[in-house]
Amino acid sequence: MSDHPKCNSKAVFDPPQTVYEDYYHPQHVDVIHQIQVIRRHHCVPCYHHKTSVSVKDVYCGDFEGGNGREGSATTSSWRNKRR
Template sequence: MSENKKCCAKTVFDPPQAIYEDYYHPQHVEVVQQIEVIRRHHCVPVYHHVTTCTVKDVFCGDSWSGEQGNEVRTSNVRKKRK
């Protein structure tokens, strides 16, 4: 093939493409976390059992007649003072 002098060679440039190189550097960022201590007080029932004691004499049987069979007799016990 022979060169045609009427068609000259041409150079065409595409638009430039950007190529990024990323470099990362540490940055000190202070984060303050506030803490609030809440003291909660609760009442909790603690049971202390107190007992009382009574003594009574009840007489049952055939030897008692009428209302006397239901009669309750109690005895008083006294401590001697020293």
Template sequence: MHPKDCHPHGEFCCPPARAIVDPPEYVYRDFFHPQIVPVIHPVEIINRHHCVPVPHHIFTFTCKDVCVSSEKKHRRARA
């Protein structure tokens, strides 16, 4: 063994030990990627028809011919 491998104060030197290998530790790195998922929203349009009474004024006309005398009528005196 080389003297440099010992402690600096000249103490007893141990030979190099075999390496101990621990079981691996796992470090997870999660990556997220967009995945398009179709979401269907059915919509039913219902047309509702309602009858609403609305007044519709109708006028009827009749024509009459009346004969009028051009003579003045005499008034009777009251009794």
């Protein structure tokens, strides 16, 4: 093998590769939760019961001035009845 010339050594470089070493550190981040309060107003029925009363005189039997006649006086009024 002495009849082969000795080749000089040579270096060939590939393009560089990037290797990352990641280090993580805590970071304070405020998360703001917005709340909107809506006041809703509603009508609610509150019943107030009223009655109408009428009074009528009816004459039954023997009265002076006629037999079985009805009286002419009638009154009407509103009365409140609350619950």
